Amino acid sequence: MFIVVESGSTKADWMIIDGLVKTKTKTKGMNPYFHDENMVFNELKKNDILFNIKHKVEQIFFYGAGCSSPKLNHKIEKGLSAFFMNSIPTINHDLEACAYACYNNEPEIACIIGTGSNSCYYDGRKVIEKIPSVGHHLGDEASGNYFGKILLADFLYKRLPMEIHNELVEMGLNKDIIIENVYQKPDVNVYIASFMPVIIKHKDSEYAKNIIKEGFQRFLDIHVKCYSNYKDCEVNFVGSVADFLRDELNEVCKANNIRIGRIIRRPLENLVKYHQSIM
Numbered sequence: 001m002f003i004v005v006e007s008g009s010t011k012a013d014w015m016i017i018d019g020l021v022k023t024k025t026k027t028k029g030m031n032p033y034f035h036d037e038n039m040v041f042n043e044l045k046k047n048d049i050l051f052n053i054k055h056k057v058e059q060i061f062f063y064g065a066g067c068s069s070p071k072l073n074h075k076i077e078k079g080l081s082a083f084f085m086n087s088i089p090t091i092n093h094d095l096e097a098c099a100y101a102c103y104n105n106e107p108e109i110a111c112i113i114g115t116g117s118n119s120c121y122y123d124g125r126k127v128i129e130k131i132p133s134v135g136h137h138l139g140d141e142a143s144g145n146y147f148g149k150i151l152l153a154d155f156l157y158k159r160l161p162m163e164i165h166n167e168l169v170e171m172g173l174n175k176d177i178i179i180e181n182v183y184q185k186p187d188v189n190v191y192i193a194s195f196m197p198v199i200i201k202h203k204d205s206e207y208a209k210n211i212i213k214e215g216f217q218r219f220l221d222i223h224v225k226c227y228s229n230y231k232d233c234e235v236n237f238v239g240s241v242a243d244f245l246r247d248e249l250n251e252v253c254k255a256n257n258i259r260i261g262r263i264i265r266r267p268l269e270n271l272v273k274y275h276q277s278i279m
Contacts, residue, residue, distance in 0.1 A: 001016065001018045001056045002058055002059040002060065003016050003017070003059070003060045004060075004063075004271055004275055005060065005061065005062040005063065005064070006063050006064075006094070006101075006266070006267055007029050007030050007062065007063065007094070008029045008031075008065050008114050008116070008239075009031045009115045009116060009187075009189050009190055009193075010115045011028060012026065012027045012028065012029050012030055013026055013266055014268075015268055015269075016049070016050075016057075017272065017276070018053075018056075022272070023049065024268070025047060025049045027043050027044065027046070027047055027050075029064075029115075029190070030043065030076060031064060031065045032067060032072040032075040032076055033072065034066070034186060034187060036075050037075050037078035037079035037082065038079070039079070040079025040080060040083070041082050041083050044079070044083045054083055054084050054085070055086055057087045058087055058088070059087060059089075060080055060084060060087050060089040061092070061275055062080060062089055062091050062092065063092045063094050063096055063097035063271065064076060064091070064092075065112075065115070067091050067092060067093050067094065068133070073091035076091050077089050093127075093129075094112060095110065095127060095129060096120075096127050097267055098111070098120070098236075099120055099122035099127050100267075100270070100271055100274040101238060101264060101268075101270035101271045102236035102238060102261065102262050102264060102267070103124065103274075104236075104262065105124070106124075107122070107124070107229075107234075108122050108235070108236050108261065109122075109227055109230060109233060109234070109235045109236070110122055111224065111235065111236065111237045111238070112237075113143055113239040113242040113249075114239030114240050114242070115140075115189060115190060115193040115240075116136060116140040116143045116144075116145055117133075117140050117142055117143040117241075118133040119223035119226075121227050130226050136189040136192070140189075141215060141219040141222055141223065142215040142216050142218065142219035142241065143193065143239075144192075144194075144195075145192050146215055147196055147211060147215055148193050148195040148199075150211050150215075151195050151198060151199060152178055152192065155173065156175055156178065160207065161202075161205060163202070163205075164202055164207065167198065168195075168198065196240075199212070200245065203248065209248075212245060212248050213251075213252060216245075216248065216249055216252040217252055217256075220253065225256075230258060231257055231259075234260075234261035234262075235253065235259060235260055235261065236260070236262045236263070236264075237249065237260070237262070238263075238264050238265075238266075239265070240265055242263050243263055243264070
């Protein structure tokens with residue numbers, strides 16, 4: 001029995017493979033920038049499916065946002081090992097999951113646009129990250145976090161269209177609540193990204209059209225055009241923002257002569273196929 005996990009900052013998808021039987025479940029996302037081994041262990045205890053098979057699992061392949069160094073990866077590994085006591089966890093960056101899930105037997109630029117954002121180049125052998133992810137404070141262009149920050153700032157600056165402003169007020173939003181959640185509570189990146197559905201709902205408004213177009217253009221300029229052969233290879237995307245705004249993403253890519261291959265909201269199924277093919 002083995003498990004493949006694809007974890008963003010918001011949620012994690014788990015697939016348990018026991019022979020020919022596959023069982024899917026979910027937990028909160030586990031990002032070592034924000035969470036430690038205790039959080040991982042305690043989150044796993046809440047899941048009945050995982051709790052009931054914790055002694056049977058032999059291998060875990062965990063791909064996660066923020067899993068970009070041995071020190072950070074060790075936090076996730078310790079939490080998994082404490083819970084799945086008979087397993088051998090392997091911790092990898094979520095960029096690798098993106099690359100493996102999107103690969104279509106030709107060199108690709110694989111991109112993540114979800115709660116956060118990032119990109120890499122994959123030729124079928126090696127994953128190369130040319131531009132590092134600088135996190136939700138300084139980067140994450142075109143992500144839910146990126147657009148959420150713009151929305152919240154414009155709400156506070158009273159720069160939103162009245163329809164969107166009033167909708168946020170009806171949700172109970174005000175300055176004190178925003179400041180408390182952004183500066184005093186944990187998981188600030190998840191909180192900010194939670195406002196992405198408001199932008200998606202109003203994506204046909206001039207306000208949303210402009211920030212979406214500008215955000216995607218900035219992502220392409222920084223995270224795709226950094227690869228000298230970006231016009232010659234397939235550019236693939238993983239993540240909820242890329243999926244929900246696929247028409248807008250396609251439009252901006254087309255204007256930049258960028259050839260989109262796959263847009264996959266959740267890469268878990270393809271990632272499981274990858275592991276089954278190499279085991």
